[in-house]
Amino acid sequence: MSGIDDSLVMASTTINPVKRAAQRYFIEFAISMTAYVATIWVSRSLLYGPMRTASPGWQYVVALLPLVPILLVFGAVVRYMLGVDELIRRIQVDSLALAGGATALMAAAYGLIEGDYAPKLSAWWTFVTFMMAWLIASFFVRRRYQ
Amino acid sequence: MKNRLKVLRAENDWTQAELADRVGVARQTIVALEKGKYSPSLELAFRLSKLFGKPVEQIFDPESVDGKPE
Numbered sequence: 001m002s003g004i005d006d007s008l009v010m011a012s013t014t015i016n017p018v019k020r021a022a023q024r025y026f027i028e029f030a031i032s033m034t035a036y037v038a039t040i041w042v043s044r045s046l047l048y049g050p051m052r053t054a055s056p057g058w059q060y061v062v063a064l065l066p067l068v069p070i071l072l073v074f075g076a077v078v079r080y081m082l083g084v085d086e087l088i089r090r091i092q093v094d095s096l097a098l099a100g101g102a103t104a105l106m107a108a109a110y111g112l113i114e115g116d117y118a119p120k121l122s123a124w125w126t127f128v129t130f131m132m133a134w135l136i137a138s139f140f141v142r143r144r145y146q
Numbered sequence: 147m148k149n150r151l152k153v154l155r156a157e158n159d160w161t162q163a164e165l166a167d168r169v170g171v172a173r174q175t176i177v178a179l180e181k182g183k184y185s186p187s188l189e190l191a192f193r194l195s196k197l198f199g200k201p202v203e204q205i206f207d208p209e210s211v212d213g214k215p216e
Contacts, residue, residue, distance in 0.1 A: 016166065016167045016170055016171075016172075017170050018166075018170065018171055018172045019167075019172075084172070085170065085171035085172055085175050085190075086171075086175075086186070086187050086189075086190060087171070087172070087174065087175040087178055087184055088172055088174070088175065142174075144183070145174070145177075145178040145183045145184050146174075146177065146178070146181075146183070
């Protein structure tokens with residue numbers, strides 16, 4: 001292997017940082033989603049059970065419990081983005097931008113007809129739309145580089 | 147941007163995955179680079195240059211840049 005920097009070749013025996021970032025992301029995502037399902041169950045059980053008559057302040061707190069694992073997912077995504085290489089990050093950032101734009105457009109369009117011509121929808125649908133748009137945008141942006 | 151990555155990789159008998167591991171990127175990034183679908187950052191270009199022991203301009207062809215941004 002003449003002409004090859006030895007220190008870099010030796011560095012190849014360590015785990016690829018992109019693979020490590022992906023592995024860490026999947027582990028963190030799996031743990032966070034398990035925690036999400038658990039907190040949903042706990043939250044709903046409490047709200048429809050012992051906390052049915054609790055003060056509204058406490059009910060809000062318990063209703064928002066599943067937000068904690070959602071924040072953990074957010075942290076996992078940020079760590080993944082910081083750990084991957086420049087092309088993967090570019091694909092993800094482009095996809096996020098496209099998904100954000102598409103979601104804003106759809107939310108604005110729906111907002112114009114909501115109530116008068118279309119049924120009122122839960123704000124939850126904005127989140128679902130954004131995640132779907134991110135998935136679809138990732139597929140098409142990735143194809144640009146294949 | 148055109149480049150000689152595929153040739154240099156073959157000369158060293160490395161797979162795309164091996165080259166990716168050596169420069170710390172995803173295999174997908176090596177595929178995109180070899181096909182000229184993606185131009186690397188200066189940092190990655192210099193990492194490749196150091197790995198192959200060749201100047202950047204001997205790996206990436208500056209003449210193939212058409213002046214249009216990606």
